Amino acid sequence: MNFWRSTIGKKTVMAVTGLLMLLFLIVHMLGNLKIFFGRTDFDHYAHWLRTIGNPVLHESWYLWIQRFVLVVAVVLHAVSAYQLSRRDLKARPTKYSHHQRAKAGYATHIMRYGGITLALFIVYHILDFTTLTLNRHGVDGAAYDNVVSSFSVWWVTVIYIAAMICLGLHIQHGFWSAAQTLGYNRPSRDRAFKGMATGLAVLLTAGFLIVPVSVLAGLVD
Amino acid sequence: MSFYRLGDDIADTTAPDVPIEQRWDKRRFDAKLVNPANRRRHTVIVVGTGLAGGAAGATLAEQGYHVIQFCYQDSPRRAHSIAAQGGINAAKNYRNDGDSVYRLFYDTVKGGDFRSRESNVYRLAQTSTQIIDQCVAQGVPFAREYGGLLDTRSFGGVQVARTFYARGQTGQQLLIGAYQALSRQIDAGGVEMHARTEMLDLIVIDGRARGIVARDLITGEISTYLADAVVLATGGYGNVFYLSTNAKNSNASAIWRAHRRGAYFANPCYTQIHPTCIPRSGDHQSKLTLMSESLRNDGRIWVPKNPGDTRSPDQIPEADRDYYLERIYPGFGNLVPRDIASRAAKNQCDLGRGVGPGGLGVYLDFADAIKRMGEAAVREKYGNLFEMYDRITGEDPYKVPMRIYPAIHYTMGGLWVDYDLQSTIPGCFVVGEANFSDHGANRLGASALMQGLADGYFVLPPMLGNYIASTKLDKVDASHPEVTATVAEATGRLDRLLSIDGERTVDSFHRELGEILWNECGMARTEDGLRKALGRLPELREEFWRSVKVPGSGASLNQSLERANRVSDFLELGELLCVDALHREESCGGHFRVESQTPDGEARRDDDRFAYAAAWEFGGTGGTPVLHREPLEFNYVHLAQRNYA
Amino acid sequence: MKLTLRIWRQAGPAEPGSMVAYEVPDANPDMSFLELLDVLNERLTLEGGDPVTFDHDCREGICGSCGVVINGQAHGPRALTTTCQLHVRSFSDGDVIDIEPWRSVAFGVLKDLMVDRSGLDRIIQAGGYISAPTGSAPEAHSTPVPKPIADSAFDNATCIGCGACVAACPNGSAMLFTSAKVAHLNSLPQGAPERASRVLNLVEAMDAEGFGGCTNTGECTNACPKGIPMDSIATLNREYLRASLGRK
Numbered sequence A: 001m002n003f004w005r006s007t008i009g010k011k012t013v014m015a016v017t018g019l020l021m022l023l024f025l026i027v028h029m030l031g032n033l034k035i036f037f038g039r040t041d042f043d044h045y046a047h048w049l050r051t052i053g054n055p056v057l058h059e060s061w062y063l064w065i066q067r068f069v070l071v072v073a074v075v076l077h078a079v080s081a082y083q084l085s086r087r088d089l090k091a092r093p094t095k096y097s098h099h100q101r102a103k104a105g106y107a108t109h110i111m112r113y114g115g116i117t118l119a120l121f122i123v124y125h126i127l128d129f130t131t132l133t134l135n136r137h138g139v140d141g142a143a144y145d146n147v148v149s150s151f152s153v154w155w156v157t158v159i160y161i162a163a164m165i166c167l168g169l170h171i172q173h174g175f176w177s178a179a180q181t182l183g184y185n186r187p188s189r190d191r192a193f194k195g196m197a198t199g200l201a202v203l204l205t206a207g208f209l210i211v212p213v214s215v216l217a218g219l220v221d
Numbered sequence B: 001m002s003f004y005r006l007g008d009d010i011a012d013t014t015a016p017d018v019p020i021e022q023r024w025d026k027r028r029f030d031a032k033l034v035n036p037a038n039r040r041r042h043t044v045i046v047v048g049t050g051l052a053g054g055a056a057g058a059t060l061a062e063q064g065y066h067v068i069q070f071c072y073q074d075s076p077r078r079a080h081s082i083a084a085q086g087g088i089n090a091a092k093n094y095r096n097d098g099d100s101v102y103r104l105f106y107d108t109v110k111g112g113d114f115r116s117r118e119s120n121v122y123r124l125a126q127t128s129t130q131i132i133d134q135c136v137a138q139g140v141p142f143a144r145e146y147g148g149l150l151d152t153r154s155f156g157g158v159q160v161a162r163t164f165y166a167r168g169q170t171g172q173q174l175l176i177g178a179y180q181a182l183s184r185q186i187d188a189g190g191v192e193m194h195a196r197t198e199m200l201d202l203i204v205i206d207g208r209a210r211g212i213v214a215r216d217l218i219t220g221e222i223s224t225y226l227a228d229a230v231v232l233a234t235g236g237y238g239n240v241f242y243l244s245t246n247a248k249n250s251n252a253s254a255i256w257r258a259h260r261r262g263a264y265f266a267n268p269c270y271t272q273i274h275p276t277c278i279p280r281s282g283d284h285q286s287k288l289t290l291m292s293e294s295l296r297n298d299g300r301i302w303v304p305k306n307p308g309d310t311r312s313p314d315q316i317p318e319a320d321r322d323y324y325l326e327r328i329y330p331g332f333g334n335l336v337p338r339d340i341a342s343r344a345a346k347n348q349c350d351l352g353r354g355v356g357p358g359g360l361g362v363y364l365d366f367a368d369a370i371k372r373m374g375e376a377a378v379r380e381k382y383g384n385l386f387e388m389y390d391r392i393t394g395e396d397p398y399k400v401p402m403r404i405y406p407a408i409h410y411t412m413g414g415l416w417v418d419y420d421l422q423s424t425i426p427g428c429f430v431v432g433e434a435n436f437s438d439h440g441a442n443r444l445g446a447s448a449l450m451q452g453l454a455d456g457y458f459v460l461p462p463m464l465g466n467y468i469a470s471t472k473l474d475k476v477d478a479s480h481p482e483v484t485a486t487v488a489e490a491t492g493r494l495d496r497l498l499s500i501d502g503e504r505t506v507d508s509f510h511r512e513l514g515e516i517l518w519n520e521c522g523m524a525r526t527e528d529g530l531r532k533a534l535g536r537l538p539e540l541r542e543e544f545w546r547s548v549k550v551p552g553s554g555a556s557l558n559q560s561l562e563r564a565n566r567v568s569d570f571l572e573l574g575e576l577l578c579v580d581a582l583h584r585e586e587s588c589g590g591h592f593r594v595e596s597q598t599p600d601g602e603a604r605r606d607d608d609r610f611a612y613a614a615a616w617e618f619g620g621t622g623g624t625p626v627l628h629r630e631p632l633e634f635n636y637v638h639l640a641q642r643n644y645a
Numbered sequence C: 001m002k003l004t005l006r007i008w009r010q011a012g013p014a015e016p017g018s019m020v021a022y023e024v025p026d027a028n029p030d031m032s033f034l035e036l037l038d039v040l041n042e043r044l045t046l047e048g049g050d051p052v053t054f055d056h057d058c059r060e061g062i063c064g065s066c067g068v069v070i071n072g073q074a075h076g077p078r079a080l081t082t083t084c085q086l087h088v089r090s091f092s093d094g095d096v097i098d099i100e101p102w103r104s105v106a107f108g109v110l111k112d113l114m115v116d117r118s119g120l121d122r123i124i125q126a127g128g129y130i131s132a133p134t135g136s137a138p139e140a141h142s143t144p145v146p147k148p149i150a151d152s153a154f155d156n157a158t159c160i161g162c163g164a165c166v167a168a169c170p171n172g173s174a175m176l177f178t179s180a181k182v183a184h185l186n187s188l189p190q191g192a193p194e195r196a197s198r199v200l201n202l203v204e205a206m207d208a209e210g211f212g213g214c215t216n217t218g219e220c221t222n223a224c225p226k227g228i229p230m231d232s233i234a235t236l237n238r239e240y241l242r243a244s245l246g247r248k
Helices: A007-037 A039-049 A061-091 A111-129 A143-151 A154-181 A187-216 B020-030 B051-063 B101-111 B118-138 B170-188 B253-260 B293-297 B324-328 B338-350 B367-373 B375-393 B448-470 B481-500 B506-521 B527-547 B559-583 C033-046 C118-125 C147-157 C164-168 C175-186 C189-208 C219-223 C231-246
Strands: B043-047 B066-070 B191-194 B197-205 B208-216 B222-226 B229-232 B271-277 B300-304 B362-365 B402-411 B428-430 B612-617 B626-631 C003-010 C017-024 C096-100 C109-111
Touching: A007 A039, A007 A061, A007 A154, A007 A187, A007 C189, A007 C231, A039 A143, A061 A111, A111 A143, A111 A154, A143 A154, A143 A187, A154 A187, A154 C231, B020 B118, B043 B051, B043 B208, B051 B066, B051 B170, B051 B191, B051 B448, B066 B197, B101 B118, B118 B170, B118 B448, B118 C189, B170 B191, B170 B448, B170 C118, B170 C147, B197 B222, B197 B253, B197 B481, B208 B229, B208 B481, B222 B481, B229 B253, B229 B448, B253 B428, B253 B559, B271 B293, B271 B338, B293 B375, B300 B324, B300 B338, B324 B338, B338 B362, B338 B402, B367 B375, B428 B448, B481 B527, B481 B559, B506 B527, B506 B559, B506 C033, B527 B559, B559 B612, C003 C033, C003 C109, C017 C033, C017 C096, C118 C175, C118 C189, C147 C175, C164 C175, C164 C219, C175 C189, C175 C219, C175 C231, C189 C231
Parallel strands: B043 B066, B043 B229, B066 B191, B229 B428, C003 C096
Antiparallel strands: B197 B208, B208 B222, B271 B402, B300 B362, B362 B402, B612 B626, C003 C017
């Protein structure tokens, strides 16, 4: 409990949950790319996701376990971030009248706003593709057509592009920051971690964006 | 001889009369002990948190005493010991190069130009080895070799490598060690720490030091603190010269007020001047910065041959340069001792050959070293010093020769103490640079840190215990008439400073005081000059009390008032400094009387007349101080004259 | 040189404060920044004004007393330089210079540019030491310390406790300060017995003082006049995790 109460403890929780979510995103992104193999492949993949763990696990159980873990991760990540941010803002109540020129990059600067944006996006994203509430096509099991119908609308794609840029920036600082928080960083590894962070950020942003852009460009329909 | 009166001789009666190597053991064995269970009931005040004070406070609290400690800084970690660069001596003989306790003792007595007390110096050398052990155990990151063992170097012209160091920040690292030990005791409740609190006066009751009056620098509140004994660890008085390498707020008020209350002040004229400081750049100069003496190992010191030569140094051909140290002292060249190098620089500047603003500087040139060793090697060895020089002067020493000039650096004089480190006021102990004890007329490099820590960690605690155990002290409280009188006096003094509301700032007086002392009682002193100073200083003091302007009130944070109070004491101390310098008609160590030199300009001691420590009794403000001589005997190290030519 | 100084003036901890502009028409490029303030204060004193209060002592960059935010930068524009070592030649004729105190909820303003940094002392008191009572030390050479470890301990031990890291951090965090002490003492064999309790106590004290958390922005290390690196913070995190997971 002391651990959770300390600032370093909360940062550790953020780092671990962040890495967990990052792992999920990599798999998610790779799965998305299956769309380029066509409707049958993609829908089959979507269906397979519900059967992972069969026959040990009942239909969709794995998915629910994963969802539960992710929700817990998101909640812990967000609660820690909220509590730390409140503390941080309280620790520096007076701003300098001469504006501080930040040495850190833009990615570091917008972590908090980027995080809030991503949280809102996740809600929208679930309503779009999981519950299909907002999806124009909205047929359970027809993953391919659901995707194509959403991304055919230009502003949906714009939302996705904006969100994925946020994601990239969040990962670029977050991944390196996690290495620092978990104490894995060393001067000898610093460049490598920064490179990996940028690499992951670019890979995930590009990997996620290639689908909606392709749909909009008519490469996938 | 009207400027002083001769009183009775004094003597240290506490060092046992046994062979020198047994004295400290015998003294400790004879000392009375305080029962560990009773120590908590005894309160000790420690003023100052440098190496001596920090070490003393931590150690006394570890032993169980209740310590009340003070520093004027916002944290005990900031005391000026932190600025010491070079290192700390210890007779460990790790190098197997012939060092021993006896050799360190010998070097220190000789280096002090035979004006220190043999008993104290021997104990210092004995204790030195324990200091290194203690500091290493505390986690002080001394420089190490690849085998993991401690590195040492030779320092200050000594023939053995006995100086332990932590890059160029030895003082910082040792102080952080003492500060951490002190912090541990603060947390444990053994030390009640009052930072940003300055001692205003010493409370003496029935002839014994029983407490202090101190001012909280934030609120301005004046309070009394009472105790069984008072330890002063407030450092030296170099700032009497205004420009020195001391911290801006370093001051002599604590020891001066103790002096006014009866503590004798010994050898004030022994002031050490460091030859390699960065010269002043203008009237705004507020302090001087020292650069390690090690620069003289590879740099060559010179001035233009022709007075008033305004060419830039690279335009001055070899034929027009005078490498005066190499010329005058061909044996030692640029590595002559500090005082000789300093005086030679002053002589050159007096001849009009000085360089830089006001002609107060000489060149320290690395061009040859760069040619010989390559710039990379020079950078490796002196990079951080060159950077510091560049930062302060805006000049690149790789391209232009450095300019250096001597500055006041350390004061060997201080309150007179016996072998127990007790002043002439019973119960008032004095440690570190604040006392006069171990360095005689000249301190060797890397010995200040050694003395501060020896006093604080190892010498003071048993002697303080002995005092407490062997003294019957009545209870006193804040209503005691002596206490209220001392408070009234301290308060009255501050009120008086605030009420003058004249037309000159505190700093303008301090600067003028410094200029008089530097000119007449600095590197070279003459009877005429000292008499002139003694004529001018009382006038300056009176003018100060007539026309100083101290804004604000005493009931809140007021840095001008703090400075005014300190300068008022410096003004009185400055007079005693000149009296001591005038009476000592010989040259020794940091005291050079122009009248007393050999034909080739070397300092000439007069052992027949002056082989004593001069302990001065306060003679009243503007009054005549009384001289008490402590004859010095040299039974182990035989008197000899220095010769570096 | 003519400079305009806009200085934060505040009469006391509970008083309101504001930026006040002063002209210094006769600044000399060779002056240190604090000497610039000295010159201003001399004039203010003679004019019957209230001189500017600021902390300072050694004026050679080692005691850690001085420190103000100059144009939004802790200790001003020069890297690895304390305020006292900054010189007027780093500015240009006609410049307007904003001078403000360290800002952090843990550093209350006492007067003008002077703040209360006693929180940093309390962090050290909580365990920033090795318990080695005087006289109890073994022979110094009984514990060799590999040179790289000794060197890195030294690098961290050079912290001067000025508080610039806290002032520069957007979260007012004291992580760099705390990490320097942990990295100094926990890496040495002498510090090993108290390794776990030290880091736990230091972090607890740090949090209790109200300092913010670390968001790894690196502003602290940029402002640090002694160049304490971000690596020290990683070390602190590592030591904290090790102690938290190991103890129970």
